[in-house]
Amino acid sequence: MRPPMRPPMRPPILAANWKMHHGPTAARAFIAELLARHTPRADRTIVLFPPALSLHAAAEARADRTDIRLGVQNIHWESKGAFTGETSAGMARDAGAELALVGHSERRHVFGETDEETSRKCTAAHAAGLVPMLCVGERLGEREAGETEAVVLRQLRAGLTSLEAGARRSVMIAYEPVWAIGTGKTATPDDAAAVHAVIRQELQVLAPEGGSEVPILYGGSVNPGNAAALLAAPEVGGLLVGGASLEVAGWLAIAST
Ligand code: PEP
Numbered sequence: 001m002r003p004p005m006r007p008p009m010r011p012p013i014l015a016a017n018w019k020m021h022h023g024p025t026a027a028r029a030f031i032a033e034l035l036a037r038h039t040p041r042a043d044r045t046i047v048l049f050p051p052a053l054s055l056h057a058a059a060e061a062r063a064d065r066t067d068i069r070l071g072v073q074n075i076h077w078e079s080k081g082a083f084t085g086e087t088s089a090g091m092a093r094d095a096g097a098e099l100a101l102v103g104h105s106e107r108r109h110v111f112g113e114t115d116e117e118t119s120r121k122c123t124a125a126h127a128a129g130l131v132p133m134l135c136v137g138e139r140l141g142e143r144e145a146g147e148t149e150a151v152v153l154r155q156l157r158a159g160l161t162s163l164e165a166g167a168r169r170s171v172m173i174a175y176e177p178v179w180a181i182g183t184g185k186t187a188t189p190d191d192a193a194a195v196h197a198v199i200r201q202e203l204q205v206l207a208p209e210g211g212s213e214v215p216i217l218y219g220g221s222v223n224p225g226n227a228a229a230l231l232a233a234p235e236v237g238g239l240l241v242g243g244a245s246l247e248v249a250g251w252l253a254i255a256s257t
Pocket residue numbers: 017019176180181182183219220221222240241242243244
């Protein structure tokens with residue numbers, strides 16, 4: 001069966017979440033190679049999420065190639081203070097970030113981040129001029145119990161609740177089923193499309209003006225072999241890639257999809 005045609009909308013967003021990989025030296029080397037092998041393309045947006053410590057080096061290495069956008073993997077909701085080890089949205093922006101991941105499943109399920117915290121982080125990101133990329137997704141048990149829609153909607157509503165309606169149009173959403181992250185198990189394009197449709201419908205309620213334009217990315221064991229089919233699924237406006245984004249060749253195979 002031919003995949004449905006992508007409507008003539010905004011270019012897809014290909015985002016790399018490096019997690020706790022690539023310190024400043026490795027980030028510089030990665031970006032130097034990326035720039036040498038990838039010429040700017042108007043038909044896609046590339047975003048890299050290096051570790052916070054590598055953001056400044058990544059921004060320097062990117063130099064004037066602003067077609068490569070940068071984001072921070074996590075922020076604290078306060079702008080400054082006695083929060084040892086944390087990074088504020090303003091600091092991330094100062095170091096070169098334009099986006100902030102919020103509510104990644106590892107933050108939720110390894111570090112215990114709550115829905116309320118994702119809400120505060122989305123608000124802090126927006127206030128500092130970063131685009132929050134709110135991650136939502138169900139665990140395997142929740143999927144098996146038929147709770148996917150309820151979980152995703154709860155996380156979506158909670159994450160955006162403190163943002164004014166006007167600001168909700170300036171976010172990005174990443175649907176990342178937890179059972180697919182780093183496991184090699186990928187949602188089928190149909191699975192992804194079904195959940196993306198639910199997210200889109202809710203975004204139109206939460207953000208009556210602009211909710212239909214908010215990009216919804218898919219993430220979870222994306223690789224060069226499945227990227228094209230996932231990207232062609234209805235309402236999939238981009239891909240958020242972890243493990244397969246760590247090597248330039250593999251990442252470029254996905255980013256050039
Ligand atoms: C992620 O970390 O957001 C992710 C999707 O990881 P992976 O591609 O490794 O499943």
